[in-house]
Amino acid sequence: MPEKTDKLGNHAIVIGGSIAGLLSARVLADKFERVTITERDQLPETPEARKGVPQSSQPHILFARGYSILEALFPEIGKELHAAGAIPIDWAREFHHYNPGGWNATAESASELVSFTCTRPLLEWTIRQQVSQLPNVRFLKRCRVIGLLCNPSRTQVTGISVRHLDESTTDELSAQLVVDASGRTSQAPHWIENLGFTPPPATVVNPFLGYATRRYRISPGEQSDWKVLLVEHTPPHNTRLGYLAQVEGEECIATLGGYGGDYPPLDNEEFLAFARSLPSPKFYETIRRAQPTSPIQAHRATANRMYHYERVNLPANFVALGDAVCALCPVYGQGMTVSAMSAMVLQDWLGRQKANSHAFNSSRFQKRLAQSNAQSWLVATGQDSRFPTTQGASKPSWFTRLFRGYTDRLVQRTHEDAELHTHLMEVAQMVKSPAVLFHPQVVLKTLLEGRRSESVSSWEK
Numbered sequence: 001m002p003e004k005t006d007k008l009g010n011h012a013i014v015i016g017g018s019i020a021g022l023l024s025a026r027v028l029a030d031k032f033e034r035v036t037i038t039e040r041d042q043l044p045e046t047p048e049a050r051k052g053v054p055q056s057s058q059p060h061i062l063f064a065r066g067y068s069i070l071e072a073l074f075p076e077i078g079k080e081l082h083a084a085g086a087i088p089i090d091w092a093r094e095f096h097h098y099n100p101g102g103w104n105a106t107a108e109s110a111s112e113l114v115s116f117t118c119t120r121p122l123l124e125w126t127i128r129q130q131v132s133q134l135p136n137v138r139f140l141k142r143c144r145v146i147g148l149l150c151n152p153s154r155t156q157v158t159g160i161s162v163r164h165l166d167e168s169t170t171d172e173l174s175a176q177l178v179v180d181a182s183g184r185t186s187q188a189p190h191w192i193e194n195l196g197f198t199p200p201p202a203t204v205v206n207p208f209l210g211y212a213t214r215r216y217r218i219s220p221g222e223q224s225d226w227k228v229l230l231v232e233h234t235p236p237h238n239t240r241l242g243y244l245a246q247v248e249g250e251e252c253i254a255t256l257g258g259y260g261g262d263y264p265p266l267d268n269e270e271f272l273a274f275a276r277s278l279p280s281p282k283f284y285e286t287i288r289r290a291q292p293t294s295p296i297q298a299h300r301a302t303a304n305r306m307y308h309y310e311r312v313n314l315p316a317n318f319v320a321l322g323d324a325v326c327a328l329c330p331v332y333g334q335g336m337t338v339s340a341m342s343a344m345v346l347q348d349w350l351g352r353q354k355a356n357s358h359a360f361n362s363s364r365f366q367k368r369l370a371q372s373n374a375q376s377w378l379v380a381t382g383q384d385s386r387f388p389t390t391q392g393a394s395k396p397s398w399f400t401r402l403f404r405g406y407t408d409r410l411v412q413r414t415h416e417d418a419e420l421h422t423h424l425m426e427v428a429q430m431v432k433s434p435a436v437l438f439h440p441q442v443v444l445k446t447l448l449e450g451r452r453s454e455s456v457s458s459w460e461k
């Protein structure tokens with residue numbers, strides 16, 4: 001008699017060893033005897049930017065919702081991040097946010113909106129360290145996936161074809177489940193088509209946003225009361241934004257952004273001039289005195305792109321998640337949290353499967369994932385569509401216009417009301433549903449109390 005096991009199968013494969021892949025592997029490790037993460041990069045031993053994640057050198061906000069999922073999956077992660085130099089942040093107290101007319105009021109007491117601010121390589125490396133400790137997970141590095149394998153009747157995926165990049169050899173690996181987490185440049189739609197299936201249709205909303213990022217050393221005595229600072233763009237005409245975050249090593253990551261092809265420059269003097277053009281001088285004043293510690297690095301692959309896997313028939317035993325399905329414009333800081341939520345959808349879906357099942361119904365997973373991604377997609381594409389230069393922009397319905405009018409008013413009120421700002425952060429960081437913004441007390445404060453401040457002098461706290 002075969003031994004009884006609560007595992008779903010012997011082997012699961014994850015394509016891509018970045019945030020979505022690592023979190024998926026963590027979840028799969030509970031349900032499969034073995035999990036293999038295939039990654040084309042040589043994953044570094046220390047926190048370093050790497051080629052396969054070209055956005056590594058750009059700033060990465062970790063939302064409170066994303067962090068709470070990380071904590072649920074890796075109970076030691078907070079301790080590890082802290083030990084590695086990541087800086088704890090309370091978003092209600094230590095995030096300073098400028099939008100037309102002023103800076104937000106900040107909360108006086110501690111909130112539950114907490115996570116860490118650090119560089120993207122440090123965060124990814126810390127998660128990777130945690131995953132490496134799982135006894136049934138292995139990394140297959142410098143190994144590029146080049147296609148999917150299937151059964152003779154082409155109804156089920158049975159594994160992957162890979163190229164070992166150092167030996168230039170190809171190989172086949174079999175598995176009961178294959179998870180694509182290969183990011184924005186995922187080739188899975190072509191692989192599926194090669195098996196005879198219709199590839200998922202894509203929706204693209206491109207705001208032509210460019211980032212330019214540089215790291216600076218913060219001089220002693222220059223410590224401020226903020227840990228993250230954002231001077232926000234304002235559609236339809238103000239295309240520019242500035243983002244500053246304290247990170248490990250007493251450094252600060254400074255990013256300029258421009259919508260509609262108003263790309264920030266890479267030359268030092270022009271970078272400073274762009275910073276100076278922001279509607280608040282705080283960003284410029286901070287970096288002007290600071291010591292640069294890196295070159296200025298650009299990133300322009302920022303379009304929102306959704307593959308609608310939920311709309312097509314898929315072979316069993318193959319699912320896709322993370323940026324491979326839903327790649328979002330980075331300004332809204334949602335991507336890693338969306339990946340963490342995707343891993344939770346995977347965990348829930350796996351929990352509904354029967355042990356030693358021969359076919360996992362991929363379509364059900366993709367439908368649940370589409371529901372999970374929907375709000376973030378609406379936020380990013382809805383805001384980006386307010387710029388006339390955005391390609392693929394959606395036309396706002398009367399409801400959207402009403403909602404925007406209300407939230408624009410609410411944002412104005414956050415200049416004087418810290419509680420409203422905390423509510424806005426709870427929704428933006430996906431900790432609470434947007435319904436919070438329509439609680440009678442919030443509506444009352446937004447619509448009836450206070451006056452819109454148009455005072456230029458209120459730019460600076």
Ligand SMILES: Cc1cc2nc3c(=O)[nH]c(=O)nc-3n(C[C@H](O)[C@H](O)[C@H](O)COP(=O)(O)OP(=O)(O)OC[C@H]3O[C@@H](n4cnc5c(N)ncnc54)[C@H](O)[C@@H]3O)c2cc1C
Pocket residue numbers: 015016017018019020021038039040041051052053055058059060061062063143144145146181182183184185186211299301302321322323324330331333334335336337339
């Ligand atoms: C400029 C920029 C700024 C961003 N800022 C934020 C932010 O502030 N907050 C936030 O939450 N998110 C942010 N994001 C989004 C975030 O980077 C992603 O959402 C997050 O990394 C999750 O992506 P992923 O794991 O699905 O894919 P990726 O991180 O892109 O990783 C894909 C992985 O798959 C590997 N791979 C690809 N193809 C193959 C193959 N054929 N075989 C083997 N391996 C393969 C790659 O090497 C890589 O390791 C930003 C993105 C950009 C572009």
